[in-house]
Amino acid sequence: MLTVLPTDTRLGELWPDIWQATGETLLMVALTMLIGGTLGLLLALGLYLTRKGGLYENVVVSVVLNVLVNFFRPIPFIIFIAAVQPAARLIVGTGIGFSAVVFSLILASMFGIARIIEQNLVTVPPGVIEAARAMGASRARIAATVVLPEALAPIILGYTFAFVAVVDMSAVAGLIAGGGLGSFAQTFGYRQYDPTVTWVCVLILVALVQVIQLLGNTLSSRIMRR
Amino acid sequence: MTHPATVAEPLVRLRNVTKTYPAARGRNEVRAVDDVDLDIAAGDIQAIVGYSGAGKSTLVRLLNGLEPATSGSIQVGGTELVGLRERQLRPIRLGIGMIFQQFNLFESRTVWGNLAYPLQIAGVAKAEQQRRISELLHFVGLPDKAHTYPRNLSGGQKQRVGIARALTTNPSLLLADEATSALDPETTHEVLRLLKRVNEEFGTTIVAITHEMEVVRELADHVAVMENGRVVESGAVYDVFSSPKQPVTRRFVGTVVDDEPDAEALAALRSRHPGRFVKVELREGGPRQTDIFAVLLERGISFELVFGGIEEIQGATFGNLTLALDGPETSVDEAVRELAALVTTKEV
Numbered sequence: 001m002l003t004v005l006p007t008d009t010r011l012g013e014l015w016p017d018i019w020q021a022t023g024e025t026l027l028m029v030a031l032t033m034l035i036g037g038t039l040g041l042l043l044a045l046g047l048y049l050t051r052k053g054g055l056y057e058n059v060v061v062s063v064v065l066n067v068l069v070n071f072f073r074p075i076p077f078i079i080f081i082a083a084v085q086p087a088a089r090l091i092v093g094t095g096i097g098f099s100a101v102v103f104s105l106i107l108a109s110m111f112g113i114a115r116i117i118e119q120n121l122v123t124v125p126p127g128v129i130e131a132a133r134a135m136g137a138s139r140a141r142i143a144a145t146v147v148l149p150e151a152l153a154p155i156i157l158g159y160t161f162a163f164v165a166v167v168d169m170s171a172v173a174g175l176i177a178g179g180g181l182g183s184f185a186q187t188f189g190y191r192q193y194d195p196t197v198t199w200v201c202v203l204i205l206v207a208l209v210q211v212i213q214l215l216g217n218t219l220s221s222r223i224m225r226r
Numbered sequence: 227m228t229h230p231a232t233v234a235e236p237l238v239r240l241r242n243v244t245k246t247y248p249a250a251r252g253r254n255e256v257r258a259v260d261d262v263d264l265d266i267a268a269g270d271i272q273a274i275v276g277y278s279g280a281g282k283s284t285l286v287r288l289l290n291g292l293e294p295a296t297s298g299s300i301q302v303g304g305t306e307l308v309g310l311r312e313r314q315l316r317p318i319r320l321g322i323g324m325i326f327q328q329f330n331l332f333e334s335r336t337v338w339g340n341l342a343y344p345l346q347i348a349g350v351a352k353a354e355q356q357r358r359i360s361e362l363l364h365f366v367g368l369p370d371k372a373h374t375y376p377r378n379l380s381g382g383q384k385q386r387v388g389i390a391r392a393l394t395t396n397p398s399l400l401l402a403d404e405a406t407s408a409l410d411p412e413t414t415h416e417v418l419r420l421l422k423r424v425n426e427e428f429g430t431t432i433v434a435i436t437h438e439m440e441v442v443r444e445l446a447d448h449v450a451v452m453e454n455g456r457v458v459e460s461g462a463v464y465d466v467f468s469s470p471k472q473p474v475t476r477r478f479v480g481t482v483v484d485d486e487p488d489a490e491a492l493a494a495l496r497s498r499h500p501g502r503f504v505k506v507e508l509r510e511g512g513p514r515q516t517d518i519f520a521v522l523l524e525r526g527i528s529f530e531l532v533f534g535g536i537e538e539i540q541g542a543t544f545g546n547l548t549l550a551l552d553g554p555e556t557s558v559d560e561a562v563r564e565l566a567a568l569v570t571t572k573e574v
């Protein structure tokens with residue numbers, strides 16, 4: 001394989017670093033999905049339950065949450081990461097590096113995830129919720145044992161979508177020396193005029209996204225088909 | 227009639243019940259239920275019939291507190307529901323089952339899981355849950371579907387699961403909101419028979435909403451007719467069918483039993499049949515067809531049945547027959563007079 005590559009690439013010696021960068025990306029994305037995904041889910045439940053006709057209908061909370069989400073969600077991550085640097089310093093103790101990136105990713109992703117999951121939750125037919133109410137279920141029980149399980153298949157697709165978006169966002173980490181494949185490709189591919197390295201990083205990212213997408217689709221349709 | 231006379235307190239007692247939906251953007255205030263009084267005896271099957279938007283669903287949702295009433299009194303089993311909070315309503319709802327037009331099964335749970343859900347809410351022990359679920363699956367004829375997901379069931383099977391699920395906690399009252407409206411006629415018939423069995427074997431009182439008079443005829447003991455949020459007519463099914471008073475009731479009754487031909491049908495009939503048209507009303511316990519025909523035969527009047535027929539409702543027969551009478555003027559006059567003395571008649 002290496003014989004077909006241009007001879008002026010440093011790919012051969014960079015492999016260990018590429019794998020490390022891949023590991024960083026995976027960790028970054030996994031932490032973001034774990035924490036940002038959980039916070040996003042809670043926010044989504046807040047949006048869903050307090051909306052008009054919701055189980056905990058509450059205009060004030062609903063408006064506050066919507067304004068919050070609508071304010072943060074459209075900010076491009078490359079700007080967001082710089083804008084939240086002071087907050088990162090305050091909370092994770094540093095404005096640069098891996099933890100600062102993860103902090104920014106979590107913050108940025110949870111608003112997007114909240115909106116996606118909210119859209120998944122509204123697919124649950126109101127009649128099913130009404131049936132549970134008619135059986136004497138409490139509102140909290142309905143949220144946990146009816147709304148979430150009934151929306152599970154679309155929620156998995158929603159998280160899959162978010163996962164891919166977070167992989168994309170994580171590439172900006174280089175801006176604050178956060179590591180990962182994105183910054184590696186910039187440093188050792190783009191800036192060193194080594195397109196082979198760039199393309200290897202791209203292919204690894206593409207493979208990662210493909211695997212996630214496939215897993216998400218399979219899982220979701222398995223749930224949908226039963 | 228076929229059901230015992232109402233004794234003691236009714237299971238459901240509504241007095242001056244009104245439900246108003248407040249005005250919202252682009253919509254005026256809606257008085258969905260307007261000053262309704264209704265008593266439903268324990269063990270009865272009460273149908274509520276009316277056109278779309280009459281307020282039937284709203285009324286039935288007041289009975290388990292899914293919607294709070296704006297004013298009036300709603301008692302179920304002696305407990306006043308109006309003014310109760312959601313938390314206080316929950317234990318009461320365990321004693322009130324509900325089934326729906328769209329079935330509203332939990333798609334993420336198997337049939338077994340669907341039936342287990344209300345039992346979990348009621349805090350029933352695992353072993354008792356199992357006993358109850360398998361008993362009910364046998365009752366509705368789906369013992370082999372326990373581990374099937376709802377999406378793999380037919381409409382009729384889904385509704386049978388819905389019924390089983392509504393019965394798990396042994397409710398004394400079962401609310402059915404258009405339970406057969408999404409089903410084909412044959413499946414409708416099966417589901418109605420099942421509901422009848424629920425009523426007979428468990429003594430469950432049923433409140434069934436429908437816009438189909440056929441459902442009322444096949445299922446109900448009593449019927450209330452709603453229009454614009456009001457109950458405009460109510461009574462035993464036979465009585466309402468045999469002598470509807472309100473125009474809306476007549477229209478409904480007319481969908482299953484012929485009353486008299488309308489103007490258009492009448493014109494068509496007249497062009498084909500000579501003579502005078504007389505509608506005679508046959509009622510259970512009154513003169514029978516043979517008695518009517520005897521009067522006509524006696525006078526040598528030739529007659530023909532041009533419209534209507536004999537129906538059976540709750541085991542009692544009645545019919546509205548429109549006869550074309552042909553013969554000498556005076557004989558027909560006499561015959562019509564004599565018929566009028568026997569039964570209710572009307573020249574059409």
Ligand SMILES: Nc1ncnc2c1ncn2[C@@H]1O[C@H](COP(=O)(O)OP(=O)(O)O)[C@@H](O)[C@H]1O
Binds near residue numbers: 256257277279283285
């Ligand atoms: N949640 C609601 N908010 C506002 N208006 C409603 C609501 N539910 C029903 N209505 C109105 O109340 C009236 C009666 O509706 P409904 O009880 O559903 O009638 P039916 O079941 O007889 O078709 C209709 O005019 C309907 O538009």
Ligand SMILES: [Mg+2]
Binds near residue numbers: 282283284404
């Ligand atoms: Mg309705």
